[in-house]
Amino acid sequence: MNHFDSQNLLIFGGVLFAIGLIGFLTRRSMILMFLSLETMLSGVSLNLIVFSKIHQNYQGQVLAIMVLTIAACEAAIALAFVVSLYRRKPTLDVLAWDELSETIMPKMPDALSDMSEPHEQYPTLTPAGLDPLSHPMPPSLDAAMNQQNSTTPANATEVVQRA
Amino acid sequence: MESLTLAWPLAQQAFDPSNLPLVTGSPIDGHFSNAMLLVIVVGAVAYWCLQRGVVRSKPLAIAGASLFGLACVMAFSAIPKPTTFPAENSFSDYLEPVVKMCFCLLAAGGGLGFIVAREPVHAALGFATCVLSTCGILFMQHAYFIAAATMIVYAGATIIIFLFVLMFAQQTKLRIYDVELTRPAVAAFIATALLITITYSVSDEGEILPTKMDLTRSRSxxxxxxxxxxxxxxxxxxxxxxxxxxxxxxxxxxxxxxxxxxxxxxxxxxxxxxxxxxxxxxxxxxxxxxxxxx
Known part of the structure; x- marks a missing residue:
């Protein structure tokens, strides 16, 4: 058994998986994303078959047949999904369906950095009247207010009695 | 500090370029992953150049394609060649790794075309090339049934049905979602990290013993x-x-x-x-x- 040969093929299975990963992460067309998934699965099944050769029994091959079955199921379901999504919005763009994610999230990952530290926003009131610091009360008005304050208790008792 | 002085010669040995089989041309023994590391990084750069050059500039695309070719040549030179031929079947023994290598290159090229091509039909054809070449590799691994089944399921059913949907949904003009890729550099970085990890874990030396099957069940x-x-x-x-x-x-x-x-x-x-x-x-x-x- 050629050990290096199996090693090369294991790495090649990894290469196929990486190609599928890049395709899945970068592509925006739904169909090409599913094809990338199939590429990843074929890399995995290649690895399983090489393992079967290394271990010299059929376990890996049976598992590869399972992977093949699941890949076929996945292709059928994915196709049905694409067709029914296409009926609602005639586009294959995945970004057309990004309201299925959290709608408060920003569209592009760039804006995530703005989300990480939320700025606290307090409600602001419209300023009314004069600023007491920049417009101090004239002394005459001050005296009038003091006089009114001194008469307040009597008024207050009247109000209470009336009530 | 003491551990650093101990580790330094080891690190030196691990990263010494003369240990690279690419440089020395010596048979590979335990330094296989170093050469593959270089191949992976060059491949990632080739992908980045190609995906940008396909839409932006032709020279960049040509540079990416030649970088991919360079990565393939490096991988080919890193892979050990049979040094001694057995007396009988020497020609087929020599031919088999070459054919396997060709299948690998074809599959990698098809996969690269698949993730780079902006026209969806071209991408699907690249995928078909990739899968058919993988079937060839499976065939050479003596997995005849799975090779045939993969060919029927992927290249037959999946490709035909996906092409059908592409034709069904495709307008005459290229769409923005076909042309624009989301963050190819980040994806290439993630894939490179993954591949390096896989390469290092696979390159571990050691004997794998054949596994006995279960004898306890009477029908096994x-x-x-x-x-x-x-x-x-x-x-x-x-x-x-x-x-x-x-x-x-x-x-x-x-x-x-x-x-x-x-x-x-x-x-x-x-x-x-x-x-x-x-x-x-x-x-x-x-x-x-x-x-x-x-």
Whole structure:
């Protein structure tokens, strides 16, 4: 058994998986994303078959047949999904369906950095009247207010009695 | 500090460029992953250049393609060649790794075309190339049934149906979602990290012993083949000599069938059930909604 040969093929299975990963992460067309998934699965099944050769029994091959079955199921379901999504919005763009994610999230990952530290926003009131610091009360008005304050208790008792 | 002085010669040895088989041309022994590391990084750069150059500038695309070629040549020179030929079958022994290599290159090129091409039909054709070449590799690994099944399922059914949907949905002009890729540099970085990890873990030296099959169940493959009246070769036992165990390369489709319907009968039944459920689900999902149902 050629050990290096199996090693090369294991790495090649990894290469196929990486190609599928890049395709899945970068592509925006739904169909090409599913094809990338199939590429990843074929890399995995290649690895399983090489393992079967290394271990010299059929376990890996049976598992590869399972992977093949699941890949076929996945292709059928994915196709049905694409067709029914296409009926609602005639586009294959995945970004057309990004309201299925959290709608408060920003569209592009760039804006995530703005989300990480939320700025606290307090409600602001419209300023009314004069600023007491920049417009101090004239002394005459001050005296009038003091006089009114001194008469307040009597008024207050009247109000209470009336009530 | 002491550990640093201990570790430094090891690190030096690990990263010494003269240890790279690419540079010395010596047979690979334990330094395989160093050469592959370089190949992976060059491949990632080639992908980045190609995906940008395909839409932006032609020279960049040419540079990316030549970088990919360079990565392929480096990988080819890093892979050990057979040094001694056995007297018989020497030509086929020499030819087999070359053909396997060609399949690998074709599959990698098809995969690269698949993730780079902006025209969806071209991308699907790249995928078909990739999968068909992978089937060739599986065929050379003596997995005949799986090679045929993969060819039928992927290259036959999947590609045809996906091409059908592409034609069904495709307008004449290229769409923005076909042209624009989301963050190819980040994706290439993630894939590079993954591949480097895989390469290092795979390059670990060590013997992998053949695994004995389960003898306890009366209907299992191993038990059947250990029956003295059986026409099958006896099941492999641990402790066999390499020449003896070389006879047990799992290459027979009949053996795979026996394993499937004896040792893995329940799993096969489950797979059939999953296929049935998926068929029903696909029909239910793809039905046209009734009027007034949103």
């Amino acid at each position: 493959l191993a038990a059947i083949s250990n029956d003295p009246e059986s026409v099958l070769p006896p099941a492999m036992q641990p402790g066999m000599s390499p020449s003896e165990s070389a006879k047990f390369v799992p290459s027979k489709t009949s053996g795979l069938g026996r394993a499937m319907y004896t040792d893995y009968l329940l799993a096969i039944e489950l797979a059939g059930t999953v296929l049935l459920v998926a068929t029903i689900g696909a029909i239910a999902l793809a039905q046209k909604p009734e009027e007034g149902v949103s």
